[in-house]
Amino acid sequence: MATTKDYSQYFVAPDLKAAKKRGKEEVQVLQFEQIPEDMRHVGKNKRYLIQTYGCQMNVHDSETIAGILEQMGYTPTEHEYDADIILLNTCAIRENAEDKVFGTLGRLKQLKLEKPDLILGVCGCMSQEESVVNRLLQSYQYVDLVFGTHNIHRLPYLLQNALYSKEMVVEVWSKEGDVIENMPKVRSDGLRAWVNIMYGCDKFCTYCIVPYTRGKERSRRPEDVLNEIRELARKGYQEVTLLGQNVNAYGKDFKDIDYRFGDLMDDVRKIGIPRVRFTTSHPRDFDDHLIEVLAKRGNLVEHIHLPVQSGSTEVLKLMARKYTREQYLELVRKIKQAIPDVVLTTDIIVGFPGETEEQFEETLSLVKEVEYDSAYTFIYSPREGTPAAKMKDDVPMEVKKERLQRLNEVVNEIARRKNEALRGQVVEVLVEGESKKNPDVLSGRTRTNKLVNFRGPKHLIGRFVHVRITEPQTWTLNGEWVEEPVAQVGV
Ligand code: SAH
Ligand code: SF4
Ligand code: F3S
Numbered sequence: 326m327a328t329t330k331d332y333s334q335y336f337v338a339p340d341l342k343a344a345k346k347r348g349k350e351e352v353q354v355l356q357f358e359q360i361p362e363d364m365r366h367v368g369k370n371k372r373y374l375i376q377t378y379g380c381q382m383n384v385h386d387s388e389t390i391a392g393i394l395e396q397m398g399y400t401p402t403e404h405e406y407d408a409d410i411i412l413l414n415t416c417a418i419r420e421n422a423e424d425k426v427f428g429t430l431g432r433l434k435q436l437k438l439e440k441p442d443l444i445l446g447v448c449g450c451m452s453q454e455e456s457v458v459n460r461l462l463q464s465y466q467y468v469d470l471v472f473g474t475h476n477i478h479r480l481p482y483l484l485q486n487a488l489y490s491k492e493m494v495v496e497v498w499s500k501e502g503d504v505i506e507n508m509p510k511v512r513s514d515g516l517r518a519w520v521n522i523m524y525g526c527d528k529f530c531t532y533c534i535v536p537y538t539r540g541k542e543r544s545r546r547p548e549d550v551l552n553e554i555r556e557l558a559r560k561g562y563q564e565v566t567l568l569g570q571n572v573n574a575y576g577k578d579f580k581d582i583d584y585r586f587g588d589l590m591d592d593v594r595k596i597g598i599p600r601v602r603f604t605t606s607h608p609r610d611f612d613d614h615l616i617e618v619l620a621k622r623g624n625l626v627e628h629i630h631l632p633v634q635s636g637s638t639e640v641l642k643l644m645a646r647k648y649t650r651e652q653y654l655e656l657v658r659k660i661k662q663a664i665p666d667v668v669l670t671t672d673i674i675v676g677f678p679g680e681t682e683e684q685f686e687e688t689l690s691l692v693k694e695v696e697y698d699s700a701y702t703f704i705y706s707p708r709e710g711t712p713a714a715k716m717k718d719d720v721p722m723e724v725k726k727e728r729l730q731r732l733n734e735v736v737n738e739i740a741r742r743k744n745e746a747l748r749g750q751v752v753e754v755l756v757e758g759e760s761k762k763n764p765d766v767l768s769g770r771t772r773t774n775k776l777v778n779f780r781g782p783k784h785l786i787g788r789f790v791h792v793r794i795t796e797p798q799t800w801t802l803n804g805e806w807v808e809e810p811v812a813q814v815g816v
Contacts, residue, residue, distance in 0.1 A: 339453050339473060341710040343499040344537040347527060352543040352578060353503040357478055360396050364481045367488070368399030371409035378426060379416025381568055381604060382539075383449055385519035386477060387414045390448070392509030393480045401511075405436060410444040410484070412470075415451035417534045419706035423451055430465050437467045444487055446470035448477070450538035452497055456709055462493065473497030474539055478505045504543055516757060516787055517564040518557050522550050522589065526570035528607060530634070531645045531712040532674065532705060535570055544575050547584055547592065554596050563755055563787070564600040567593070572603050573610030587614035594623050599789065600755065600772065604630050605672075608656055609647050620663040626772040627664050631657070632672035636691030637684035640677050643716070650691060657695050668698045668743075668773035675732055676705045676725030678718035685728050692735055698743045698773070699800075700736045704729050737799050744775070744797035751807055752777065754792045756785045771802075781806040 373394045377387040390412060391401065402408050413429060416422040426447070437443055445468050451457045452471045461468050470487040472480065475498040487494045504524065512518055523544040526536045554565055567589075569575060575586040593601050601624045608631055619625050635641050638649040648656075660667055673688060692700065704725045707714040754777045756769040767785060768778045778801055779792045789811040796803035 337496045337498060338458055339455050339497040340499045341455055341537055344453065344540070345710075346500065347541045351580065352541075354546060354549075355503050355505050357505050357507045357509070360393070360481050364397055364485060366398050367481075367485060368394060368397040368409075371399050372402035372407050373399040373410045373412070374402055374405060374408040375412045375414055376429065377414045377449075378422055379414075379418065379450065381519055381566065382521075382570070383414050383416060384513075385521060385568060386449070386474070388510045388512050388519070389477055389508045390414065390480065391511040391513075393477070395511055396509050397481060397484070405433070406440075408443065410446065412446040412448055415447060415449035417450040417454055417457070417538055417708070419703065419708075421706070423457070426451060427460075427465075430468065434465075434467055444469045444484070446472070446484075446487070448472045448474075450474060450534065453499070453538035454534070454709070458495060458497065462495075466493065468493055471495040471497065473499075475500075478508060500540065504545055506545070506549055516562060516755065517566070518562045520550060520553055520557070520565050520567050521545060521569070522567045522572060522586075522603075523569040523575050527574070528571055528609075528647075529645060531643065531716075532677065532708065534708040534711060537710060539570060542571070542574050542578055544578055547576075547582075547589055550589065551592055551596065554593060554598060558596055558598040562598060563789070564602065565593075565598055567601065567603040569603075570605060571607040571610065572605065573607050573612070573615065577610075585612070585614070586610075587612060587618045590615065590625060591618045591621075594618070594621060594625055596624075599624055601625050602628065602774070606631050608633070608653050611656055611660075613659070616659055616663045619660075622664075626774070627666055628668045628670070628773040629660065630670045630672075631660075633691065633695075634672060634674050635677065635680075635684070636688035637680075640680055640684050643679070644674075644677060644713070650687065654691070654694065668775075669695060670774075671695075671697050671700045673700055673702045673732065674705050675702065675728040676720050676722075678705070678713055678716035678720070680705075680720055680728075685732075689732065689735055692732070692739070696739050696743065697736065698775070699740050702729060702732050702736060741797075741799045744799065744802055746797075747775075747794045747802060748797050749794065751791050751793045752802075752804075753811060754779075754790050756781075756788055756790055758786050759783075776801045777804055778802070779804045779806050 375387045377383050413426055415426045453473050472483050476496050483494055483496055525540040525542045527542045529536050573586050576584045636650055752771045754769040756767050760766040760768040760778050766778050767781050777792050791807040792804040793807050794802045794804040
């Protein structure tokens, strides 16, 4: 007999149309409410596992989720079969990202059958999509908990509901949330830390789902960001990466102060943390003041990730990127003039609906002109609810795949040439640990975020060292440790 489940008690479902609306209400900065005493033991003798997909924003959200779970008494495990709660922190950026998650959920069904008390949860960007939540409700009823990107701070309550409810607990707020400060965090690395400076995105590039899954742009207050970085410096962190979907829009939403990303970077520059990175920078809001500040260097590294998406002004227009090829190239020229040894990296989409061979070739020529040190390249993936998904697309998949391959050849050739130029040079490396491939080799990164492998004693881990590059490759640099002290930068 068919039964109708009543989800209404804990059920707030996502709505893409509502997510599109940008409210006029002012963003509130709220403090995370301490977890009530009776919830602090829910996870006693229990283990959690979080699987993270997608961008750095999600990686950092997982650190917050871990922080909340640990405050509830849970301890981490790396093994699915040991876990009492498994959360998939998902990404919706392209179809293959979603396929992976549904694949994992399918596989976890068996585990859930064997361990009915296991709590299986889905969070992150996919849970903000109506179609995904409907699919979960229909075909993945063994999922216990679904919560959205604006609902992370509500996890203690949602989890408690999931533990006592037989129905799927769903809470996804479609409209933008507020800024919640003081959330607990378990950072997975003791050297390098992520720091959110803003949330959401208002750019609405026509191909992109992020403005719907992450809500409207809202900035953290400068003092909250600066205090967090000072605290990380005190704890011995050597590097921070400032995070936002579009960090150059930082501060646009402040009503009471005139304080933008360039101002923030200028203040971060004065904090004694050796390296500061940021991602991601939208070319449109990259102003002269920011260039001026970055040119002061110190702890501000000479690497800028500057997604271009396409080298064709017509395609950029259809993408609603709001800059032309010429404006982008002019920005690159200004940056290179101010910071001659800057390393630029980018994101590129090929096979946007209707992209012609000539338009694609404009992307190739732009890549050659800018000479990126590396690039993330993607085949366009239609996302339900976005304007581009409705555009006519007459470019066959084989052509898109072939364009991706041609683009990658050009990107790799330039990457190899750029790395080759470092042969014989001595670079500053922050040593992260043993190389993944060979425990006898140490690996770390340059200021420009290039991966360097070299042989050296283990006590160098966590320190800055000098390495002479002996064998540059396309993706990595092999070198020799130069035993001389490194003057600490920025401290
Ligand atoms: N906020 C960042 C991008 C975050 S998404 C920015 O604007 O630069 C990371 C990258 O994924 C994008 O830069 C874009 O190249 C790619 N991407 C986004 N949506 C996509 C889609 N529908 N299909 C293929 N690639 C996409
Ligand atoms: Fe997506 Fe564009 Fe926003 Fe980046 S700026 S997250 S590509 S809408
Ligand atoms: Fe993916 Fe969401 Fe990041 S869609 S790329 S995890 S903001």
